[in-house]
Amino acid sequence: MKDGPSLAPIAALAxxxxxxxxxxxLLSGKALTATELANEAGITAQTASSHLSxxxxxxxxxxxxxxxxxxxxxxxxxxxxxxxxxxxxxxRAGHLRTRPGPSDPQVRKxxxxxxxxxGEMGVEMFDGLSRLGVIASRGDDVKITRKxxxxxxxxxxxxxxxxxxxxxxxxxxxxxxxxxxHLAGSLGAALLDRIYDEGWAMRxxxxxxxxxxxxxxxxxxxxxxx
Amino acid sequence: MKDGPSLAPIAALAxxxxxxxxxxxLLSGKALTATELANEAGITAQTASSHLSxxxxxxxxxxxxxxxxxxxxxxxxxxxxxxxxxxxxxxRAGHLRTRPGPSDPQVRKxxxxxxxxxGEMGVEMFDGLSRLGVIASRGDDVKITRKxxxxxxxxxxxxxxxxxxxxxxxxxxxxxxxxxxHLAGSLGAALLDRIYDEGWAMRxxxxxxxxxxxxxxxxxxxxxxx
DNA sequence: TTCACACTTCGACGGTAGACGAAGCATCCG
DNA sequence: CGGATGCTTCGTCTACCGTCGAAGTGTGAA
Numbered sequence: 001m002k003d004g005p006s007l008a009p010i011a012a013l014a015x016x017x018x019x020x021x022x023x024x025x026l027l028s029g030k031a032l033t034a035t036e037l038a039n040e041a042g043i044t045a046q047t048a049s050s051h052l053s054x055x056x057x058x059x060x061x062x063x064x065x066x067x068x069x070x071x072x073x074x075x076x077x078x079x080x081x082x083x084x085x086x087x088x089x090x091x092r093a094g095h096l097r098t099r100p101g102p103s104d105p106q107v108r109k110x111x112x113x114x115x116x117x118x119g120e121m122g123v124e125m126f127d128g129l130s131r132l133g134v135i136a137s138r139g140d141d142v143k144i145t146r147k148x149x150x151x152x153x154x155x156x157x158x159x160x161x162x163x164x165x166x167x168x169x170x171x172x173x174x175x176x177x178x179x180x181x182h183l184a185g186s187l188g189a190a191l192l193d194r195i196y197d198e199g200w201a202m203r204x205x206x207x208x209x210x211x212x213x214x215x216x217x218x219x220x221x222x223x224x225x226x
Numbered sequence: 227m228k229d230g231p232s233l234a235p236i237a238a239l240a241x242x243x244x245x246x247x248x249x250x251x252l253l254s255g256k257a258l259t260a261t262e263l264a265n266e267a268g269i270t271a272q273t274a275s276s277h278l279s280x281x282x283x284x285x286x287x288x289x290x291x292x293x294x295x296x297x298x299x300x301x302x303x304x305x306x307x308x309x310x311x312x313x314x315x316x317x318r319a320g321h322l323r324t325r326p327g328p329s330d331p332q333v334r335k336x337x338x339x340x341x342x343x344x345g346e347m348g349v350e351m352f353d354g355l356s357r358l359g360v361i362a363s364r365g366d367d368v369k370i371t372r373k374x375x376x377x378x379x380x381x382x383x384x385x386x387x388x389x390x391x392x393x394x395x396x397x398x399x400x401x402x403x404x405x406x407x408h409l410a411g412s413l414g415a416a417l418l419d420r421i422y423d424e425g426w427a428m429r430x431x432x433x434x435x436x437x438x439x440x441x442x443x444x445x446x447x448x449x450x451x452x
Numbered sequence: 453t454t455c456a457c458a459c460t461t462c463g464a465c466g467g468t469a470g471a472c473g474a475a476g477c478a479t480c481c482g
Numbered sequence: 483c484g485g486a487t488g489c490t491t492c493g494t495c496t497a498c499c500g501t502c503g504a505a506g507t508g509t510g511a512a
Contacts, residue, residue, distance in 0.1 A: 467499095470497090474493090478487100
């Protein structure tokens with residue numbers, strides 16, 4: 001018996017390799033132009049245009065025109081969540097990328113997962129926050145402790161502002177490379193922002209990697225590591 | 227730049243209408259035979275066989291031989307999670323099923339979401355548990371309260387047993403029909419089991435609907451409703 | 453042993469969707 | 483203005499994949 005929304009159209013959108021590459025690129029959280037996405041997918045601009053209109057029609061991405069460019073981004077964090085979930089299943093099922101890119105080690109070490117930190121250092125931060133007793137997790141379930149309510153404002157994070165957002169304040173996100181949890185949600189996003197602001201790290205321009213400076217990494221560790 | 231596991235193969239598996247129907251059927255949590263799945267998808271046995279071997283090869287489902295039947299089930303709750311996420315995105319993007327089945331109202335009212343209760347009554351239960359103060363949720367984040375640690379054992383649910391499972395004890399799951407949260411995780415599954423055990427409801431044989439008896443529904447409401 | 457049934461394999465067919473070249477609009481820049 | 487750039491539309495080609503009929507394997511029932 002048929003019930004529920006049909007997932008075939010949505011899945012089919014993500015099921016084409018070219019489109020999948022585009023979506024993966026957009027998982028960086030950045031808005032990209034049609035041409036950039038075409039390069040990302042390794043196809044011509046014409047073909048990309050067709051794919052992009054399908055993705056937009058399907059509600060997975062949204063495009064805004066700016067001058068003669070057209071910038072695309074994922075239409076929401078639910079799409080990003082879905083894509084990460086799919087990557088998780090893919091990783092478990094052994095569908096690893098056949099040709100790991102040159103940036104692969106960096107990407108495993110630290111990368112953005114839509115708008116928060118993932119990879120080894122993401123997991124490290126999650127563990128560190130737990131050890132400090134400022135967050136408490138049980139299974140999938142993460143909460144800010146009373147201790148945390150004092151801790152985060154001292155880092156320059158205003159929890160009351162974050163709580164106003166409709167998205168969950170904190171949640172865990174299973175890391176495909178580490179098979180461990182890292183911190184997602186608006187708190188995760190705010191922490192990554194702080195890392196940028198402090199100058200500890202910057203985004204790689206061509207991948208999802210987050211590049212820590214030597215001093216940034218040691219400060220990061222002194223704050224979170226064992 | 228390519229990074230991460232490639233989602234295209236996984237998505238493509240779910241992207242075919244016939245396979246999507248099979249997966250949706252398996253979302254009921256029941257194991258189904260190849261022939262049942264063929265009927266579900268509206269295709270011949272030969273075609274179904276080909277699809278099923280692809281799904282199995284892709285790691286989305288697992289099959290076991292029993293006599294001359296072969297039973298298939300989803301390979302894990304992560305796959306179920308992924309499918310529900312996709313339905314959520316599909317619902318938001320307006321990809322509703324063109325031809326709602328006859329069981330649709332029942333399915334909207336109460337259905338299984340892999341192994342826990344979803345639909346109107348699922349949301350009702352979630353709200354009721356919150357109002358009773360036995361669970362506390364903030365965004366995506368759900369916890370059992372101290373009050374809950376006394377409450378659930380009285381219902382015949384042993385929390386320490388549930389905690390041993392590797393899956394999260396409780397988490398919320400966004401309902402595609404209600405756009406509200408209901409309770410997933412091993413606690414959600416245990417609650418649905420209790421509902422069956424008490425004789426309040428039984429599974430519909432042909433759909434994901436959960437059929438409450440008149441008295442079962444009133445007992446359910448007296449327990450959870452406002 | 454013989455038939456019935458569940459499922460798989462093989463082979464052929466057909467529709468569809470992704471690919472690009474060429475051409476057409478817009479927009480910015482000198 | 484005129485040329486360059488970014489993107490879209492059109493038309494065409496090709497390759498792949500889902501589909502089923504027919505035949506094959508294995509299991510259970512009579």
